Amino acid sequence: MSSSNVKKVALAYSGGLDTSVILKWLQETYGCEVVTFTADLGQGEEVEPARAKAQAMGVREIYIDDLREEFARDFVFPMFRANAIYEGEYLLGTSIARPLIAKRLIEIANETGADAIAHGATGKGNDQVRFELGAYALRPDIRVIAPWREWDLTSRETLLAYAESRGIPIEMKRGNASPYSMDANLLHISYEGGILEDPWAEPEETMWRWSVSPENAPDQPTYVELAYEHGDIVAIDGERMTAAAVLSRLNQLGGANGIGRLDIVENRYVGMKSRGCYETPGGTIMLKAHRAIESITLDREVAHLKDELMPRYASLIYNGYWWSPERRMLQQMIDASQAPVNGEVRLKLYKGSVSVVGRKSESNSLFDMNIATFEDDRGAYDQKDAEGFIKLNALRLRIAGRKGASFV
Amino acid sequence: MSSSNVKKVALAYSGGLDTSVILKWLQETYGCEVVTFTADLGQGEEVEPARAKAQAMGVREIYIDDLREEFARDFVFPMFRANAIYEGEYLLGTSIARPLIAKRLIEIANETGADAIAHGATGKGNDQVRFELGAYALRPDIRVIAPWREWDLTSRETLLAYAESRGIPIEMKRGNASPYSMDANLLHISYEGGILEDPWAEPEETMWRWSVSPENAPDQPTYVELAYEHGDIVAIDGERMTAAAVLSRLNQLGGANGIGRLDIVENRYVGMKSRGCYETPGGTIMLKAHRAIESITLDREVAHLKDELMPRYASLIYNGYWWSPERRMLQQMIDASQAPVNGEVRLKLYKGSVSVVGRKSESNSLFDMNIATFEDDRGAYDQKDAEGFIKLNALRLRIAGRKGASFV
């Protein structure tokens, strides 16, 4: 892309060192105006300081948005309706935040007349894909600038030298004390790099930031009761609250009980394997609890169909296809399935474990304690029916056996 | 089926009260000879006492088999290659034992010239289906007698009265002290009934038999290292051992650390929901560890394909289709995928949690620590490639956007 054509670019700006260098680099290289966008997604850091930093670099249009509620309500909650897990383990904490940032960046680009967007994701990761697929889907003619794929500041040294030469404060470097590359939002915090690059090395205890170790968790279990409406948590221990408040509260409860740590090697969409560690205290509780409320309210075949489609749904989110028509199509089916998912789940949190200890649904339970006995008065279940059920299900196997069929 | 036609029946005989009553009832009602078959599947109870009981009732052909190794090697291990979980939670501990019992029953029927088999499963559960589908698949003309679907001893009182009147010792009742219906084998122990019939009621601590509570587990974590060959564990902490020994050892380790308890509501194949509690200490460790060794040795798309087919594979086992051609077909694919699944996994067991803390594979790791740097000398990854990758993956979304397509 010819750099001369860009007039204004909307930059996803954290206020940290890397995106500050990017901001300056965009101004210098593209000679264009930069609009900054800083989002509070619940990462636990102040976002307001980004304003002064951006102003200091001459930015005139500065967006600082609190997106926590939208993030929880319109992205995290819909995803949990699907019981989404990537590769059997990962709760998609980073993946699910990117489409919201992409959407807001495009909205800001549209509002400010920007013809391009820029982000600070590298050329080796998934995040570049997630940002850009979202952006292209929402505004097909947008130009995307990914400095890490373009510039020559590819080493830490050259980057720091650039920063110094332009007067960008080095202490801005986010996660200064940490040897890890981290990403955080209301759903999780992630760690990559450092000693994690050796998949045989155990992370040291000091790495983890959001949860105590199971060893240091309280010796008494914590019980919590979640109320569901249409698959979403609407109250905790009887207190009604918003989606973001639910996530916050569950993060506190989970973190205090050592819940939600994960250490995996995952397959990136760009083709390589990478080691990542994650803390997802609230999300870990939510997944367990959602399956429990579904276990008494969902029809068996609906549940199984959801389970079979889940890996694909999770991959779509992991790979950056939130804004694709196929994700939306799946979502419609998933959302439709949640109409009867109403009721309460009771959980025990203890030293790293979440256990379901009760589930009920006044309006929608399909669990019938009396199925054993209702034969007499209502005729629903006659044990003799089982014989016919088995005989016909066995018929094809018997015919094959008679014909001497042996499959292997 | 006319009772007059049965000459000899092979009975799955536990030696407990229920199957002793069945034994007698078969002799009286069908006037046929009964062959008993008692299996040691690792349930943790003596099987030899069944001999004297059967002899006392006049049985002349008595089979008492130690099937632990076959069970672990040919049933449990193949199933874990698939990472099989039913409905997101259940490790299929009961389900996977039934096809082996069905197979052995048919073998015994063939050896002894029996024309029928009988079992003690009720008409409301899954086990009748698993026994009978297996039996029909392996011997299409077999007759199946399921006394619980036929007789009128349908209450505890009538059953006890029958036993008393025939001199069958009541103290034989298995699980005498327990209010729960239980089933155990090398992979797990299960609990149903009693207060569990209320899905809102938490089971009391005294129910659990195979694991200490997380609260009572040691304050120090236990580390364990598992060695894999072709997807199966072949050694623990450097000590090579058989499949059954692996399961035993992991059950000890897991149980001692409070690992593997599960409390769920599940969907039975016969159409109703039921509450079950399970302890699967070794299996819980195995599932986590197997995913970890696969995470560095399996190709991404192979892993994803396995994940998408897993729910169906698990349902086949749950529903009793182990001996079906479709399960075998899936197994061939799964087994083929395990050729490169070799290496070691290191785990931390602590108060109910299993955490992977390391994984390596000298021969088959696809994890490349140097992927970041091998660009220079080997050209595998050029960050600029990501732009093209994203642009073409976005093309259909962009075209749709230009055409004003909005899916929802």
Next chain:
Amino acid sequence: MSSSNVKKVALAYSGGLDTSVILKWLQETYGCEVVTFTADLGQGEEVEPARAKAQAMGVREIYIDDLREEFARDFVFPMFRANAIYEGEYLLGTSIARPLIAKRLIEIANETGADAIAHGATGKGNDQVRFELGAYALRPDIRVIAPWREWDLTSRETLLAYAESRGIPIEMKRGNASPYSMDANLLHISYEGGILEDPWAEPEETMWRWSVSPENAPDQPTYVELAYEHGDIVAIDGERMTAAAVLSRLNQLGGANGIGRLDIVENRYVGMKSRGCYETPGGTIMLKAHRAIESITLDREVAHLKDELMPRYASLIYNGYWWSPERRMLQQMIDASQAPVNGEVRLKLYKGSVSVVGRKSESNSLFDMNIATFEDDRGAYDQKDAEGFIKLNALRLRIAGRKGASFV
């Protein structure tokens, strides 16, 4: 079921011999009142004569309904949105009519205070399952009487003798002149039995009723143009018409051109294989045309997801689960996908073949003739992007190759 408990039964009554015998048998055996229900589903026979016959047997509540429009609009059309085919060949003509009959039977039972329904399907086929699953889903406490599974009139001779003895006219026998068992409705006509029971035998030309043979079809092709809105055909050759009229017209056009004959062996839900021949002239055209309009209006991944779920959707309908929550859930997704499926398809019909010769969509085409050239002005496609696309898609294969991985 005790026959003494049934007070009134709603019978699916064709007016033919078999269901007339059933009517009488119900009156005699159950001593209950019978309500008859006869539907015009486009089978091409008069339904009104059923009235007099029912009256003659003392029936006081007689329902004769023209359901053709509802059948086409609410059953056939939704199914074709999914491109449903069972086992790669069968267009589900019989399967799709049963849920409508089940629904109407239950409605009539509710209106007339009947506590049971009855049908004339045998105990070996799929139709009993389809009727009864529908009935149970729509009214869980309904009693179902399936005379063919209960009575002893199991041979043609005993049935005829029974009819004669009760004064039921034998000439009522439907399909008198045909050696085949047939079923017809707006979507198709089917043939089973007779020489078809030998799967090596070719049906004689005289069997086919709805289509000329390709040999006898016109020597000039017929062109036809179909207009689609949201996946449904709304006009033929510019003439707007209802769903039932669409099916009728396409049946005429297809039948006249020798289109839509099918000769297969299929797998019944009850476990056996059976030979069936079908004529589905209009449906054959519809399937081809629907794929064509989707080919230019549907996103690739949406289309592929539909294709992957289609066999399951088709099996649900074949097996009788139209009224299940899982079918409805899939339908919601399918219907949602059809929003952009608008436009026209032009077809050539000739001696047994349907060929698509044109497709267009003014509002929703995703086909871009200028994709080749729009690089210059809009930047959508840069051939150089393909290199990055390929390189990253190849990355996992290259890493595996370097590590010496060989899958097989």
Next chain:
Amino acid sequence: MSSSNVKKVALAYSGGLDTSVILKWLQETYGCEVVTFTADLGQGEEVEPARAKAQAMGVREIYIDDLREEFARDFVFPMFRANAIYEGEYLLGTSIARPLIAKRLIEIANETGADAIAHGATGKGNDQVRFELGAYALRPDIRVIAPWREWDLTSRETLLAYAESRGIPIEMKRGNASPYSMDANLLHISYEGGILEDPWAEPEETMWRWSVSPENAPDQPTYVELAYEHGDIVAIDGERMTAAAVLSRLNQLGGANGIGRLDIVENRYVGMKSRGCYETPGGTIMLKAHRAIESITLDREVAHLKDELMPRYASLIYNGYWWSPERRMLQQMIDASQAPVNGEVRLKLYKGSVSVVGRKSESNSLFDMNIATFEDDRGAYDQKDAEGFIKLNALRLRIAGRKGASFV
């Protein structure tokens, strides 16, 4: 990639104008030695003339291989075991040839010490992907040169000018008389471009090369009988022959009867829709016949599982992943399923239509003409079993109905 590093390149060389220009351009631009590879895949053109042309341009290592048998046996036949169709219509004729060319190119590169390969596919199509994914999978360090993505000879004029200036005969242009871009091999011939770029335009009759029009086909049907072993055709009308001979013969028979024409809009892997016309006479017959032999020899659930996985398998081939581990894994399952697929299929070919008129399998038929009557003597089917079968399958629907559940 720096052009200076390439020493020798193996070129997929058709002998036509485009690849002749590429040959010269490689010599000039890369200053490297070129090895040519020309394959006879059954395209119906002489391959030997390519030798003289290559020699004339100074090529010293010239490979001309007859790959027809390998193509049919190891690529086409395995694919047809899966009943593979892309997007419901396309028989993958071009897609399936590319992996063989990729494999042979790499073999030749290895034999001749070439460090790169080159091909004549454009940057907008699927073939570049198929060639390159195959090449990278089989030799991870190979360099790939795709001139159409690199050079500036992007218009017909510049290309011709280049050819003229280097003395490359213009008459070499393949398909000189045709306005279409074509590709042919034993399985099919394809047409793109020209008026086909308007998806509303019907191709003129003169475009088609391999089949007569249905109008011009014989007025008498042709019957043909195919014999299968393990899913592959081994004999036609009793004459045993090789895979390539089978394809040839069926192409003749199909082409003579107007069979196998297809006109579609398909979704390319690179993200755009494109119009293509295809003639696949033999393949069209093979697909129909293979389904027929499977219909009597395959278990229902095996067949359904194959059907559900087929779209994914077809996409893998379409997208160029023949040499991927996931395609191989699926193939193992598919091949395993074909063990019992033995027998004969009888077909009628007539004016564009293929109809199955008979199928049999002495050794493996699961079709039982007597299933209706074998109840009496063998007890396989008792109509009363159907009641239990239906009742238990309906149980979840009834429970939901009682609880007032309404899904939608």
